[in-house]
Amino acid sequence: MDKDKIDxxxxxxxxxxxxxxxxxxxxxxxxxxxxxxxxxxxxxxYYFGSKEGLxxxxxxxxxxxxxxxLVDINSDGxxxxxxxVLKYVDMYVDRIFSNNCFQKMLYQELSVGKRGELSDKINKxxxxxxxxxxxxxxxxxxxxxxxxxxxxxLICATxxxxxxxxxxxxxVSSEMFGFDMKDEKELEEKFxxxxxxxxxxxxxxxxxxEHDHTNK
Amino acid sequence: MDKDKIDxxxxxxxxxxxxxxxxxxxxxxxxxxxxxxxxxxxxxxYYFGSKEGLxxxxxxxxxxxxxxxLVDINSDGxxxxxxxVLKYVDMYVDRIFSNNCFQKMLYQELSVGKRGELSDKINKxxxxxxxxxxxxxxxxxxxxxxxxxxxxxLICATxxxxxxxxxxxxxVSSEMFGFDMKDEKELEEKFxxxxxxxxxxxxxxxxxxEHDHTNK
DNA sequence: CAAAATTAATCAAACGATTGATTAAGTGGA
DNA sequence: TCCACTTAATCAATCGTTTGATTAATTTTG
Numbered sequence: 203m204d205k206d207k208i209d210x211x212x213x214x215x216x217x218x219x220x221x222x223x224x225x226x227x228x229x230x231x232x233x234x235x236x237x238x239x240x241x242x243x244x245x246x247x248y249y250f251g252s253k254e255g256l257x258x259x260x261x262x263x264x265x266x267x268x269x270x271x272l273v274d275i276n277s278d279g280x281x282x283x284x285x286x287v288l289k290y291v292d293m294y295v296d297r298i299f300s301n302n303c304f305q306k307m308l309y310q311e312l313s314v315g316k317r318g319e320l321s322d323k324i325n326k327x328x329x330x331x332x333x334x335x336x337x338x339x340x341x342x343x344x345x346x347x348x349x350x351x352x353x354x355x356l357i358c359a360t361x362x363x364x365x366x367x368x369x370x371x372x373x374v375s376s377e378m379f380g381f382d383m384k385d386e387k388e389l390e391e392k393f394x395x396x397x398x399x400x401x402x403x404x405x406x407x408x409x410x411x412e413h414d415h416t417n418k
Numbered sequence: 419m420d421k422d423k424i425d426x427x428x429x430x431x432x433x434x435x436x437x438x439x440x441x442x443x444x445x446x447x448x449x450x451x452x453x454x455x456x457x458x459x460x461x462x463x464y465y466f467g468s469k470e471g472l473x474x475x476x477x478x479x480x481x482x483x484x485x486x487x488l489v490d491i492n493s494d495g496x497x498x499x500x501x502x503v504l505k506y507v508d509m510y511v512d513r514i515f516s517n518n519c520f521q522k523m524l525y526q527e528l529s530v531g532k533r534g535e536l537s538d539k540i541n542k543x544x545x546x547x548x549x550x551x552x553x554x555x556x557x558x559x560x561x562x563x564x565x566x567x568x569x570x571x572l573i574c575a576t577x578x579x580x581x582x583x584x585x586x587x588x589x590v591s592s593e594m595f596g597f598d599m600k601d602e603k604e605l606e607e608k609f610x611x612x613x614x615x616x617x618x619x620x621x622x623x624x625x626x627x628e629h630d631h632t633n634k
Numbered sequence: 635c636a637a638a639a640t641t642a643a644t645c646a647a648a649c650g651a652t653t654g655a656t657t658a659a660g661t662g663g664a
Numbered sequence: 665t666c667c668a669c670t671t672a673a674t675c676a677a678t679c680g681t682t683t684g685a686t687t688a689a690t691t692t693t694g
Contacts, residue, residue: 224530225444225530225532226442226444226445226530227445228441228442228444228445229442229443229444229530229532231678231679231680232679232680232681233678233679233680241644242643242644242645242646243645243646243680243681244644244645244646244681244682244683245643245644245645246680246681247680247681247682248642248643248644252680252681253679253680253681306529309529309586309587310442310526310529312586312587312589312590313522313525313526313586313587314440314441314442314445315588315589316441316445321589325589325590325593328587328590329590329593329594332590332594353612353615353616353619355594355595356580356612356613356616356620358594359580359583359584359591359594360576360579360580360620362583363576363579363580363581363582363583363584364572364575364576364579364580365579366579366582366583366586367575367578367579367582367583368575368579370525370528370529370582371525371528371529371544372531373528373531373537373541374528374541374544374545374548375575377541377545378545378548378571378574378575379571396569396572397572399569400569400572403569403624404572404576404620404624407623407624408619408620408623408624447652447653447654448653448654448655449652449653449654457670458670458671458672459654459655459671459672460655460656460657460670460671460672461669461670461671462654462655463654463655463656464669464670468654468655469653469654469655
């Protein structure tokens with residue numbers, strides 16, 4: 203049946219995504235991937251043309267989701283700049299940790315950047331997302347809500363950097379935070395809220411101009 | 419002469435460090451490294467035993483430097499907690515960008531973590547450095563200088579994360595910050611001070627309890 | 635409907651190329 | 665001569681990929 207075919211391709215993509223994220227592109231052999239996926243080696247080439255084709259297919263499957271991520275936040279005319287930042291942080295943290303393997307893969311690819319065309323594509327998409335957030339902050343500066351000497355770019359690097367650091371140094375992070383980073387439940391229930399609270403508490407005093415209502 | 423031998427070994431280590439940082443451990447072949455270093459392939463095995471031995475040798479050369487990095491800051495009884503943080507940030511930013519290739523290599527190794535013994539070693543050293551900074555912040559909290567609900571661990575992740583993000587996504591960062599990240603001069607003269615200022619401006623309102631002298 | 639023809643999916647086996655590593659022969663200075 | 669160094673040649677192993685054969689599913693034909 204057609205559904206089975208799609209499921210099998212998807213299964214291969216799932217496994218390959220995990221394996222690539224664990225040992226990198228060069229570290230993962232086609233035998234390893236096909237073995238863990240429980241399919242014949244030749245199926246990888248049959249479905250995806252090549253190892254690199256498989257790699258690209260993983261990205262193409264995820265990139266569709268990527269696009270629609272942040273579009274709507276900025277178009278919300280009602281929300282204040284700070285409310286937009288809150289919304290962005292909330293969405294970002296939620297999204298990120300559900301695509302754990304892929305995020306790691308993506309970051310490794312950016313770090314190495316061997317596959318020229320794909321790297322360009324990813325870089326462009328990521329820059330789009332960055333700029334979406336940059337726009338929020340800049341609007342806030344122009345409207346007088348945010349401090350005008352705020353370093354917009356480094357704020358971005360902060361949000362993305364913390365995420366990458368935690369996800370790409372599992373052992374150090376697990377020791378540091380005192381619980382297993384691979385435990386999905388703890389990650390969801392304990393760490394996500396903690397990270398959200400932190401980011402907000404960190405950014406607010408740096409970014410927002412407090413209008414002193416108490417006037418003491 | 420003996421000096422020549424050491425120089426040649428060091429030269430190989432330099433080249434290998436760069437190549438590893440650019441394409442990863444699996445992506446780098448011994449032929450590639452020996453070729454770029456201008457030595458015969460067998461020399462790598464003659465000097466370092468194996469490819470992994472070469473990899474380890476790179477770390478061993480750097481790790482000595484690593485150890486003595488932050489030891490003295492915390493023993494300065496005179497300095498206030500916030501002054502210690504300032505000193506730490508200053509030292510950290512300065513150090514980090516001078517070992518560009520190695521930092522990237524180290525981070526990739528942590529992300530993959532295939533070489534068990536080495537990974538353990540690195541993780542321990544890194545955790546030591548983390549704890550050194552954690553201690554500074556915790557002391558500040560206990561002494562009443564810092565806010566008691568500050569998330570010490572995530573502060574660490576912030577500092578290390580920003581650095582890693584910038585160094586490991588050269589293209590995105592270069593676009594984002596509007597200049598070439600590989601240009602050492604610009605990095606030194608423009609980016610380092612910018613990053614220091616940002617980190618201080620970011621951490622201060624989050625961390626430090628302001629004693630309102632104006633009393634308005 | 636049933637037989638034939640076509641297509642898609644899957645497999646074990648093998649391909650040439652490249653990998654990290656080793657060998658044996660040679661080099662030149664002490 | 666001895667010893668540390670250097671080289672080209674070569675090794676088995678593994679790499680990604682291709683092959684030809686086989687089976688299962690689908691479509692076409694009579």
